[in-house]
Amino acid sequence: MPSRIRTAYDRRLADGRLTPDPSQVPVVEALSRLEKDLRKKAPLGGLFGQSAVRGVYLWGPPGRGKSILMDLFYACTPEPRKKRAHFHAFLARVHDLMRQWREGDAKTRKAVFGQSKGDDPIKPVAELIASEARLLCFDELQVTDIADALILGRLFEALFEQGVVLAVTSNRAPDQLYLNGINRELFVPFIALIEAKCVVVSVAGARDWRLDRLMGDRVWFAPADAACRAAFETLWSDLKGEQEECPAHLKVLGRDVVIERTDGGLARATFGQLCGAALGPQDYLAVAERFHTLFLEDVPVLGPANHQAARRFVTLIDALYEAGTRLVVLAEAAPEALYREGVGAFEFQRTASRLNEMAGADWLARERAA
Incomplete structure (x- = not known):
């Protein structure tokens, strides 16, 4: 049985809304695999290995159709707890949530996060995000700010521990993120984490x-x-x-x-x-x-x-x-x-x-x- 994204992609090719591009075939295959893995159930009815589901990291030059295919995947996947956002918007929200945790008293923290103890905001922020979505779909992952670089590894480690699955697009391969950035060695564990938790797919078509x-x-x-x-x-x-x-x-x-x-x-x-x-x-x-x-x-x-x-x-x-x-x-x-x-x-x-x-x-x- 073909996946929903494969069916939708083929339909758009047939009606002319998309033009055939060989470089997009492995992308559709990777997203089809992710769609099927997200559907799987454990024998006793629980979710099948939430933390074991590997996400997808799509990278390549602008204009190769990454965002269009991500749109299609997001619309087609039956996962009910899903969020779609640009990476910059997601990071802006993370920084705001961290600020709320640091500045909030016990009552305010409890109202927003459902918990109040501790000084480190990473764990409660990750748990709040994970409670909202099992699948996070991001566009335009890029890192240029040292503050973002320093929190990403810890944040996503906590998110993956909560069973969050990632589908992301970027113009850069994982090992090229935050290249030559200040204290980049502190960012390298995030790269290793992305490569371990996501299947990396190059979208390298010649046509923009x-x-x-x-x-x-x-x-x-x-x-x-x-x-x-x-x-x-x-x-x-x-x-x-x-x-x-x-x-x-x-x-x-x-x-x-x-x-x-x-x-x-x-x-x-x-x-x-x-x-x-x-x-x-x-x-x-x-x-x-x-x-x-x-x-x-x-x-x-x-x-x-x-x-x-x-x-x-x-x-x-x-x-x-x-x-x-x-x-x-x-x-x-x-x-x-x-x-x-x-x-x-x-x-x-x-x-x-x-x-x-x-x-x-x-x-x-x-x-x-x-």
Whole structure:
């Protein structure tokens, strides 16, 4: 009997919603195996070896269909206690729960965690998460922060002891996570744990489906009329996964920069949110490094009255350009018509040239900066 994900995948191939890709076959097989293992029951009716079920770690370059297949797996698996989230959102919640444990009195701890004793928050946080879900499905596992690196090994050891099973996507192989990070030797046990508890599958297809979708359409939509807005929305919907959008929190020089609408490596923001606010070069560098594609909407025609926003826009584009971050824009005009008068208008011609280059096929196809 074929698994549910295999049946759903074959159905999407047949109706044209997916295109055959040999690199996805081992992914579907690995997820089918996990789906079946999660269903197994012990002879006496208990769950069959919860802690013994090996999860799946899918890794490979962006655009190879990892998130789409994870969406499909999550929708198909009959496991009732399951959670789907971006890894950054999961970590943000873990940090918040740890804060609640450290700051809470006995009554508050009891209300949130069902227990109150002890100073170490790892065990109660892991037990709370395990009580909510047996299966955790994550997108975009990456580790860049020393605080995250130091807690992950202990946290996931506690989660696996509780029988939690992991299905995750990442752009990096496990042994490449937190590469060259501070005190990386303290993070290495987490890598060994992931390799022991998950089957690692490389998704190394030559074809970038997300890039194909971007290059099959324009990425600069102007003017911002109903037709262009609808096309912009369609492209966003096509590129992002089926799960709900969530905010991303970027730590920049001790500040919390929030991008409200994200889906893994995709981000969406208005011109006012990024260029009308008091953000600077370090903030834009953090955005460019965190996301592979930025959807920027409601870019107005600028003039002398908003020259500061124009200057921020130039800084943002420079950061995106240097990082190789792809840009999709809904604007009132073409790049060269956005800022013709005001302080720095002459220099803006360079930004307009970059924007036109960033909308071209050659630039879209180039590799992101390391």
